[in-house]
Amino acid sequence: MSNQDIVALMDDMGKRARAAAMQLARASSAEKQAALMAMAATIRARESEILVENQKDLAAADEHGLSGAMRDRLALDHDRVEAIAAGLETVAAFKDPVGDLMEEWDRPNGLKISRVRVPLGVIGVIYESRPNVTADAGALCLKAGNAAILRGGSESVFSARAIHACLVEGLTAAGLPGDAIQLVPTRDRAAVGAMLQDMAEYIDILIPRGGKGLNARVMAEARVPVIGHLEGICHVYVDKSADLEKAVAIAVNAKMRRTGICGTAETLLVDRAAAATHLRPILDALAGAGCALRGDADVCAADDRVTLAVEEDWSTEYLDAILSVALVDGVDGAVEHIGKYSSGHTEAIIAEDVAVVERFTRLVDSAILMVNASTQYADGGEFGMGAEIGIATGKLHARGPVGAEQLTSYKYIVHGSGQTRP
Amino acid sequence: MSNQDIVALMDDMGKRARAAAMQLARASSAEKQAALMAMAATIRARESEILVENQKDLAAADEHGLSGAMRDRLALDHDRVEAIAAGLETVAAFKDPVGDLMEEWDRPNGLKISRVRVPLGVIGVIYESRPNVTADAGALCLKAGNAAILRGGSESVFSARAIHACLVEGLTAAGLPGDAIQLVPTRDRAAVGAMLQDMAEYIDILIPRGGKGLNARVMAEARVPVIGHLEGICHVYVDKSADLEKAVAIAVNAKMRRTGICGTAETLLVDRAAAATHLRPILDALAGAGCALRGDADVCAADDRVTLAVEEDWSTEYLDAILSVALVDGVDGAVEHIGKYSSGHTEAIIAEDVAVVERFTRLVDSAILMVNASTQYADGGEFGMGAEIGIATGKLHARGPVGAEQLTSYKYIVHGSGQTRP
Known part of the structure; x- marks a missing residue:
């Protein structure tokens, strides 16, 4: 396609998304729920077609020599298709955030003010190879009454199209506009550029879901507000x-x-005052579980299984069985280390001293702070949000797990009895 | 100043704001309150100096032939200086949003999740000629634990500097960093460009406060998230x-x-079914109050005081004693007209039929919907928010009146007792 054709295509998608969003904002909870259930049923009914399309993506992946991990992310089988359908049902069963009364109060002049949730409008989602994101993201946007424009990775284009067709069938079966969830039909990278730069009139918010490179590009180039998901450099103190x-x-x-x-x-911080008692048993358990250890000079001196960490280690998201380990001077040392190196995702403190816990949770500014619990609970499902589109590391609009509720805005309704302002 | 000097200057301001924000996030409510009270006292004590500086701005305004309305916005006198001090005291007395427990819930595995308010970080405010915005914006940012970088209009530079000096004195008197509220010291327009384009590392959010031109420029050019305040094309139905x-x-x-x-x-919509009974008395009262009327053909036919409106009238913010008037087909006609022409600020419905009211408040998507009350209540003070920095017309992060609470983010604190994720 020529650049001009892509601009025209994206412009048309934007207009259709806006129109669908107007209709969706008025859709009832029951209609949205029926659409999500019909989507799940269609996914199940078309499993074999979805798997055939997925094979095309896998064949292309093999041709392009994709790595094992990337190929695995792309691959679907019966269980994964079933998980996609079950995910749609989970979102269907969850509470509709639209129309929620968030708060209400009275004014001395008799005005009664209430704040209620409304959809955001049109959400653009740019993601990478996992085919299930097509269903997850589309479902969450719909649940919150938003239209979605989805741009999946070019590696999963056949799988995404097959899944998207099921979503559209579910929408129309429930009497909702098929344009409520649109999938960008071209693999051309110019379509991403259009979403980032030229569609501010149509897209209210962009959500990148994928690796560091994608997130960084979207956050740097977008002229539309972004709910960003940076890497997780998470600490346990x-x-x-x-x-x-x-x-x-x-x-x-x-x-x-x-x-x-x-x-x-990615990093374990141990109180210097606990080095003699706690460090060794923790490192024994980690090494026993197959974790490679990189530590500062003190940790290396205390334990010869540990190799010396370099400065870069403290800001590296390994996403692998590797852990960096440092000794710090109590909770203030931990707060300082985390302030310097954390990506603001999730940190944990293991402590019984309530004053220390209070200090840590007050002073550390990350989206999620775990007290005596694993950082791996940082997940919308574990938080009881039903499903999530990611963990936002920014501080604007939404922070932490982004579920349907985080994809809404609000409006004020003020009830009077003829009041005029003096 | 050369462009290079301005880049260096703004970079330095950004660094200092970040450092101040770290300290402010840890400041107690009492410290922030003490700073705001000290600012008010200093404003009062330095009234004569502030008025002398204001005279310099007024002299420059006369030299540049500024219009009466703009000159009036710029001018300070005893009452206006007193109002600035009183405004600071109002913000001081108001509840500190930081640390507020927004919600909490338990999970079946025993984890206790809570969501608490935290400061956003560094807020950039770009405003026009009203000198009081220097104090109002600085105070609200401080109340919410944020550092502020303020860029006032070049017309009010002397007044803004004099007021800003009082704010810094209040901060340091309370033991808080003077850098918590910085005023861009140069009139050079390149400083605004730097705030819009080059300071994403330092500024978490930009708030434009001023006319349509300023807002449009900031929203179009900013590479930092913006809480925008478009014009108010408000309707009464x-x-x-x-x-x-x-x-x-x-x-x-x-x-x-x-x-x-x-x-x-700016626009009055009258139900066609009420034209015979309601239109005339309302237009009589408006004309009697000195309001010029522009109407659609039906309204013109019904009342010869009304001149014919052109298409542009329906999307014009007159900000003057002019009103456009149209007949519409009931509440659905009103919803359609508002959907087409409103800027999403505030609309009012006058109706006794609860089903009609429910339909209007559900279907109209503006920040504030007034039921049997004047649109002029659209104001943070009238909402009980203490003070406001404007009325946000966007749907992201904050919508409607932006007070201290809207200048915060949140974090999750999860209390466990040793939970590990299965």
Whole structure:
């Protein structure tokens, strides 16, 4: 396609999304729920077609020599298709945030003010290879009454199209506009440029979902507001007041349960005052679980399984069975280290001293602070939000897990009885 | 100053703001309150110096032939200086939003999740000639624990500097960093460009406060998130179920109480079914109050005081004693007209029929919907927010009156007892 054709295509998608958003804002909870249930049923009914399309993506992946991890992210099978359908049902069952009364109060002049949730409008989602994001993102946008413009990775184009067709069928089965969830039909990169730069009139907010490179590009280039998801450089701090058993279990779980997710711990900070008692048992457990250890000079001196960390280690998201370990001077040392190196995602403190816990949770400015719990709980589902589109690391509009509620705005309704302002 | 000097200057201001924001986030409510009270006292003590500096701005205004309205906005006298001090005291007395527990819930696995308010960080405010904005904006940012970088209009540079000096004195008197509220010291327009384009590392959010031109420029050019304040094209809809007395009083108040504010009504919509009963008395009252009337063909035919409106009238913010008037087909006609022409600020409905009111408040997507009350109540003070920095017309992060609470973000604190994720 020529650049001009893409501009015209995206402009048309934008207009259709706006029109669909107007209709969606008026859709009832029951209509949205029916659409989501119909989508799930269609996904299940078309499993074999989806798998055939997925094979085309996999064949192309093999041709382009995609790495094992990337190929795995792309691959669908019966269980993964079922998980997509089940995810749609979870979102269907969840509470509709639109129309929620957030707060209300009375004024001395008799005005009654209330604040109620409304949809945001049109949400653009730019993502990479996982085919399930097509369904997850579309469903969450719909739940919150928003129209969605989805741009998936070019590696998963056949799978995404097959899944998207099921979503549209679910929408129309429930009497909602098929344009409520649109998938950019071209692989051309100029379409992403259009979403970032030229569609401010149509797109209210952009959500990048993918690796560091994608997020950085969207946040740097977008002329539309972005809910960004940076990497997770998550810390676990073990205070001298920590219960050793909890510290060992949480450190191992935070790093090793799944090493490839953004809520995995990348750095362990141990209170210098607990080095003699806590460090060794924690490192024993980590090493025993197969974790490679990189530490500062003090940690290396204390334990010869640890190799010397370089400055870059403290700001590296390994997403692998590797952990950097430093000794710090109590909670203030931990706060300082985290302030310097954290990406603002999730940090944990293991401590029994309530004053230390209070200081940590007050002074550390990350989206999620875990007290005596694993960083791997940083997840919308674990928070009870039903589903999430990611963990926002910015501080604007939404922070932490982004579920349907975070994809809404609000308006004020003021009830009077003829009041005029003096 | 050379462009290079300005870049260096703004870079330095950004660094200092970041450092101040770190300290402010940890400041107690009492410290912030003490600073605001000290600022008010200093403003009062230095009234004569402030007025001398204001005279310099006024002399320059006369030299440049500034219009009467602009000159009036710029001018200070005893009462206006007193109002600035009183405004600081109002913000001081108001509840500190930082640390507020927004919600909390328990999970089946025993995790206790809470969401608490935290400061946003560094807020850039770009405003025009009113000198009081220096104090209002600085105070609100401080109240919410944010550092502020203020860029006032070049017409009010002497007044703004004099007021800013009082703010810094108040900060340091309370032991808070003077850099918490910085005023861009140069009139050079390149400083605004730097705030819009080059300071994403330092400025978390930009708030333009001023006319349509300023807002449009900031929203178009900023590479930092913006809380925008577009014009207010506010509507009053009079339904056939309206109480005539309320309709007359509210229409006159909404238009004529103050014609120059963003919450003033610009268009009156009258239910065609009420044209015979309601239109004439309302237009009589408006004309009697000195309002010029422009109407559609039907309104012109019904009342010869009305001149024919052109298409542009329906999207014009007159900010003057002029009102456009149209007949519409009931509440759905009103919703359609408002959807087409409104700027999303504030609309009012005058109606006694609860089903009609419900339909209007559900279907109209503006920041504030008034039911049987004047649009001129669209104001943070009238909402009980203490003070405001403007009325946001966007849907992201903050919508409607922007007070201290709207200048915050939040974080999650999760209390566990050793939980690890299965």
